[in-house]
Amino acid sequence: MTDATFTGESPKRHGSLTASDARTKRRNASEKRFRIYGLAAIGAGLFFLVVLLSAIISNGIGAFQQTFIQVPVYLDPATLDKNGNRDPADLAKVSTFGYTPLIQTGLYQLVRDAGIETDYEDAGDMKALISASAAAKVRDWTLAHPDRIGDTVEFEILASSRVDGYLKGRVTRESIAEDRNIDAGHLDLTDALRESGALHKSFNAEFIFGSDASESRAEQAGLGVSMLGSFFMMLVVLFLALPIGVAASIYLEEFASQNKFTDFIEVNISNLAAVPSIVFGILGLAAFIQFAHLPQSAPIVGGLVLTLMTLPTIIISTRASLKAVPPSIRDAALGVGASKMQAVFHHVLPLAMPGILTGTIIGLAQALGETAPLLLIGMVGYIATNYPDGLVSGFMSPNSAMPAQIYEWAKRADPAYYERAWGGIIILLVFLLIMNVIAIVLRRKFERRW
Amino acid sequence: MDATNAKGNVPMYDAPMRKAAVDVNENKISAKDVQVYYGETHAIKDVSVDILDKTVTAFIGPSGCGKSTFLRCLNRMNDTIDSCRVEGLIALDGEDIYDKRVDPVQLRAKVGMVFQKPNPFPKSIYDNVAYGPRIHGLARNKAELDEIVERALRRGAIWNEVKDRLDSPGTGLSGGQQQRLCIARAVATEPEVLLMDEPCSALDPIATAQVEELIDELRENYSVVIVTHSMQQAARVSQKTAFFHLGNLVEYGETSQIFTNPVDPRTESYITGRIG
Amino acid sequence: MPVVWLILIVLVLAVLGFIAGRMRVTTAGGARPHSLPNYYGWNVAMKVMVPAFLALVIWLLVQPFVVDGKVTGMIDEAAIPEGSTLGLVMSDVRRVADGLDLAVSRGLMTADSASSIRTESTDVRDLLANAGVALGSNVSPQVLEAAQAYRGMNHTGNLWMTVVVLALALGGLAWAVRETTLEFRARNAVEGGVRILLLAAASIAILTTIGIVLSLIGNTVRFFDLYSVSKFFGSFTWSPSFGGGSELGIWPLLWGTFYISIIALIVAVPIGLFAAVYLSEYASPRMRAWAKPLLEVLAGIPTIVYGLFALLTVGPLLLTVFGRDGLGWMQAGTAVMTAGVVMGIMLIPFVSSLSDDIINAVPQSLRDGSYGLGATHSETIKQVILPAALPGIVGAILLAASRAIGETMIVVMGAGAAARLSLNPFDAMTTVTAKIVSQLTGDADFASPEALVAFALGMTLFVMTLGLNIFALYIVRKYREQYD
Structure with missing residues (x-):
């Protein structure tokens, strides 16, 4: 201790503890400021969350309601069944063009009967009020009930998207000034019909279960078919990613010896977890469609791409769950003469299962919302117009997926589709919410602490 | 400085060569009926103790007896633990340190602390020592700061070892050097009391000897409180010793008296190795 | 024989093998078998299935190449029409062959006539149209011949595949049943x-x-x-035109990517970092239990939602402030700023939860050391904790940057489509990812440079993000080792 050459000098006496000096005041002020920055940052994050959610809900809730008009349609035998024999083959020959005038006449009659004054002389002038899909609906119903031809039947007919938008406040008298599809007179008529009770808004199940429609019929578009597309993809992901992910994790966590090959696998997994999703789309396009000639736009291809994308997530969470099982369990099993394989499959795996399932559900939720890779393999929105016929076609025939359908709607020119896109997001988020709640419940219920 | 003076010597005979006896006897910290709770656990019960200036006071006792907890109450380090609650009176120079108006930051500038494990910041040696003076604004310019740093490092008895590499990281030093650096860092803020929580428990015997020697030197300027689980160490470095057991202060007195002639049977059992 | 049937037969053989293997040891009597009876069953089933399925998969992968190679050899250079390529002719051949298969299966022609018809005698295009396969042009004799050869080879190939797979399955069965004895492990x-x-x-x-x-x-x-490499990396213009003569310089796209990512990081890093600091250092456990998951909700929201948010909410909002009626800096709702801000919001939880982990990894002893010297909480954070955590935080920011570079939907919907090199953040620009989507989902011929450029862009993107990730993970790992 030779360098302790310092000779005693009384340390500088500090002031009283209770009176804080100017410097301490400054320091405490800066402390307070710093805390406020932190709070503000959290506030900003939560504020964005609130804005985002309220934008989604306020813009999307309208999609669940749709405007309908109750139109009595006279199913005129003179046009629908010229031969008068109700032969299904003959009836089917009448296309939707045969039905359109009937509906327009029905609407015209409705307006007349309700005593509404209007400048429109001709039944055809009012067609702007009803959706172009109405004829197909009436035709389908008529073909199913040929005996009703000759009767006047009340149909709940979809109003056109402009009328729907008018009721929802999206379309105004000013905004239609340049619109070729509708004019102010139609809006007067809409008001009058609404007053008379023939026109009303009601819950729109078609939006949830229906299929996508052409670019000109926003009122008819639904998410149902693409929802099925997503469902089939999730089946593929679940049945491939879960077993493969669990098997890979068991190998890496329980059996792999420390060598270059194992390291290489680990490096691959951690890098794949961070590869942009669009790159997986390129892989899907090149490997599954170009190379393996799998059908384009098919949920099976989408499912394969999403499987490869979610595998790293599932492997990482599965390994964490396996790691959380204490070694004493393995030792106990080995101690009574079980083989390593038996110890893992009989004891470790069941104990890790809740964690594995939680991770898998989170991975599935991530896959469900993924859009970019699906666009590259052709799972775009306008394909989802028909329901798949069965299980095989569910996997193999072209379809879309919920997020791709939403993207398609957002791209369309008609603002009526924006409401659909927001509404689609509500449905998508409800699915994600359910999945996450299941994951959280699983974790809470089965979480075990050693 | 030789090792014999700490053995059984009472401070009054050791110090008067340089300091007036009055100074030595002055009360620095007085604690009265201190209770500490961790949630429901009553960790410290009814502890009253007077800690003298320019004296090394050792807290000894079996693990979990509350000696470290009590030490951390003296500069309100327990404030950082949410579930911890302190009752009773602890006064520094007659001022209640748990008074609402007291700023713990100012308090800790006066009552420095050295921890069990050396914890140099991942900065240079210079920056480690300059940290305290900088935040408290003790130096007006670079030259003054340099001077403070040098003085602290000298007082930490590590100047000669590091003076050529003040810019290298503090984490690169050996364990004993790191601990002396931490002591230098603590004295750089010119505290009046230095709390040491088992400062040698992570060190090898040679480093321990160096730190102990340093503690003995620090007594000239500071009131030093040291928690230790080693009775030999308490006997070597301290003038006063407090024995804690199960959260109670069992016995407090001159170190020589505690070790040679304990009053309480529990103290005796501990010292002779029957409890611990 | 269809592949599905083949798989089913092998599965049935496996089940039979399982039963046979089990029976052999359970009915043998005498000494106890080495393993539980089920293991003998599984052993047989495994030896039936594994070689057979392996052969099946390999055959299915290899056969198309062999057949393609042989059929391609049949088409002379001369037979390739003007303006077409061998690849296009081959896809015609495949379509005709598929059409013939379809026609046979619908009963429009017999299998024999499918392999013997000639273009001179039959209107193949019309025939195939009836079968539901529409062809763009008349079928040339050579294409028809190639298609017939293609069918023939595939047919033979499938026959041999069936034989080989079944032989392997039966062989495995026989071998495994034979080795099943009581002593067998x-x-x-x-x-x-x-x-x-x-x-x-x-x-x-x-x-x-x-x-x-x-x-x-x-x-x-x-x-x-x-397309030349030097033009791809050397040109500052991006103007694809599907008629040919495109300029495909990557720089405008890289600039757009970079600019948007920077804005995203400017939004996300301060908010995320301060939020992480507050949550890990100041927040009470109760607040932490609420605020942390709520912030992480932002990370669980799919990017399509953010894309829509950018396109329909943030874009119009910015336009009212910076657009023609406001400051006049912005032409349309889609702009670098729109995409950048929204992407920043998306990255907040990413930055905050990574930084949170990293801040928590800073040992408590350093905090104690700082408090013990009389530092305030914020001084401790600013001067001890953050510098100590810096490498980890840099790693987290790099990971966030790699996320931003690879993000697709937000830029596709929020950034616009114009590739330009501009400094104005309120201009529409585009990114590497957005152009990958647009070049591959457009109507471009797949073999044209306008479509193939997407792969070069993908390669660039992959290399950039991979480099960032490896570097970031390396930094984070080094950081963690320091405090382990």
Whole structure:
């Protein structure tokens, strides 16, 4: 201790503890400021969350309601069944063009009967009020009930998207000034019909279960078919990613010896977890469609791409769950003469299962919302117009997926589709919410602490 | 400085060569009926103790007896633990340190602390020592700061070892050097009391000897409180010793008296190795 | 024989083998078998299935190449029409062959006539149209001949595949049943097999990486055959035109990517970092329990939602402030700023939860040391904790940057489509990812440079993000080791 050459000098006496000096005041002020920055940052994050959610809900809730008009349609035998024999083959020959005038006449009659004054002389002038899909609906119903031809039947007919938008406040008298599809007179008529009770808004199940429609019929578009597309993809992901992910994790966590090959696998997994999703789309396009000639736009291809994308997530969470099982369990099993394989499959795996399932559900939720890779393999929105016929076609025939359908709607020119896109997001988020709640419940219920 | 003076010597005979006896006897910290709770656990019960200036006071006792907890109450380090609650009176120079108006930051500038494990910041040696003076604004310019740093490092008895590499990281030093650096860092803020929580428990015997020697030197300027689980160490470095057991202060007195002639049977059992 | 039937037959053989293997040891009597009876069953089933399915998969992968190669050899250079390529002719051949199959299966023609018809005697195009396969032009004799050869070879190939697969399955069955004796260590054999399966599952990660690299490299090389490397990396103009004569310089896209990512990081890093600091250092456990998951909700929201938010909410909002009616800096709702801000919001939880982990990894002893010297909480954070955590935080920011570079939907919907080199953040620009989507979802011919450029862009993107990730993970790992 030779360098302790310092000779005693009384340390500088500090002031009283209770009176804080100017410097301490400054320091405490800066402390307070710093805390406020932190709070503000959290506030900003939560504020964005609130804005985002309220934008989604306020813009999307309208999609669940749709405007309908109750139109009595006279199913005129003179046009629908010229031969008068109700032969299904003959009836089917009448296309939707045969039905359109009937509906327009029905609407015209409705307006007349309700005593509404209007400048429109001709039944055809009012067609702007009803959706172009109405004829197909009436035709389908008529073909199913040929005996009703000759009767006047009340149909709940979809109003056109402009009328729907008018009721929802999206379309105004000013905004239609340049619109070729509708004019102010139609809006007067809409008001009058609404007053008379023939026109009303009601819950729109078609939006949830229906299929996508052409670019000109926003009122008819639904998410149902693409929802099925997503469902089939999730089946593929679940049945491939879960077993493969669990098997890979068991190998890496329980059996792999420390060598270059194992390291290489680990490096691959951690890098794949961070590869942009669009790159997986390129892989899907090149490997599954170009190379393996799998059908384009098919949920099976989408499912394969999403499987490869979610595998790293599932492997990482599965390994964490396996790691959380204490070694004493393995030792106990080995101690009574079980083989390593038996110890893992009989004891470790069941104990890790809740964690594995939680991770898998989170991975599935991530896959469900993924859009970019699906666009590259052709799972775009306008394909989802028909329901798949069965299980095989569910996997193999072209379809879309919920997020791709939403993207398609957002791209369309008609603002009526924006409401659909927001509404689609509500449905998508409800699915994600359910999945996450299941994951959280699983974790809470089965979480075990050693 | 030789090792014999700490053995059984009472401070009054050791110090008067340089300091007036009055100074030595002055009360620095007085604690009265201190209770500490961790949630429901009553960790410290009814502890009253007077800690003298320019004296090394050792807290000894079996693990979990509350000696470290009590030490951390003296500069309100327990404030950082949410579930911890302190009752009773602890006064520094007659001022209640748990008074609402007291700023713990100012308090800790006066009552420095050295921890069990050396914890140099991942900065240079210079920056480690300059940290305290900088935040408290003790130096007006670079030259003054340099001077403070040098003085602290000298007082930490590590100047000669590091003076050529003040810019290298503090984490690169050996364990004993790191601990002396931490002591230098603590004295750089010119505290009046230095709390040491088992400062040698992570060190090898040679480093321990160096730190102990340093503690003995620090007594000239500071009131030093040291928690230790080693009775030999308490006997070597301290003038006063407090024995804690199960959260109670069992016995407090001159170190020589505690070790040679304990009053309480529990103290005796501990010292002779029957409890611990 | 359809592949499905083949698979079913092998599965049935496996079930039979399982029963046979089990029976052999349970009915043998005498000494106790080495393993539990089920293991003998599994051993047989495994030896039936594994070689047979392996052969099936390999055959299915290899046969198309062999057949393609042979049929391609049949088409002379001269037969390729003006303006067409061998690849296009081959896809015609495949379509005709598929059409013939379809026609046979619908009963429009017999199998014999399908392989013997000639273009001179039959209107193949009309025939195939009836079968539901529409062809763009009349079928040339050579294409028809090639298609017939293609069908023939596939037919023979499938026949041989069936034979080989069934032979392997039966051989495996016989071998495994024969080796099933009481002394046979069936458990060890089965476990060895399972182990190999586990290893195979783990190797899929490697296969995926190889797949990504191969599909990127293969098509990138094709692109650079059609378009010069120096122009791709040297040109500052991006103007694809599908008629040919496109300028495909990557710089405007890289600039757009970079600019948007920077804005995103400017939004996300301060908010995320301060939020992480507050949550890990100040927040009460109750507040932490609420605020942390709520912030992480932002990370669980799909990017399509953010894309829509950018397109329909943030874009119009910015336009009212910075647009023609406001400051006049902005032309349309889609702009670098729109995409950048929204992407920043998306990255907040990413930055905050990574930084939170990293701040929590800073040892408590450093905090104690600082408090013990009389530092305030914020001084401790600013001067001790953050510098100590800096490498980890830099790693987290790099990971966030790699996320931003690879993000697709937000820029596709929020950034606009114009590729330009501009400094105004309120201009529409585009990014590498957005152009990958637009070049591959457009109507461009797949073999044209306008479509293939997407793979070169993908390659660039892959290399950039991979580099960032490896570097970031390296930094974070080093950081963690320091405090372990």
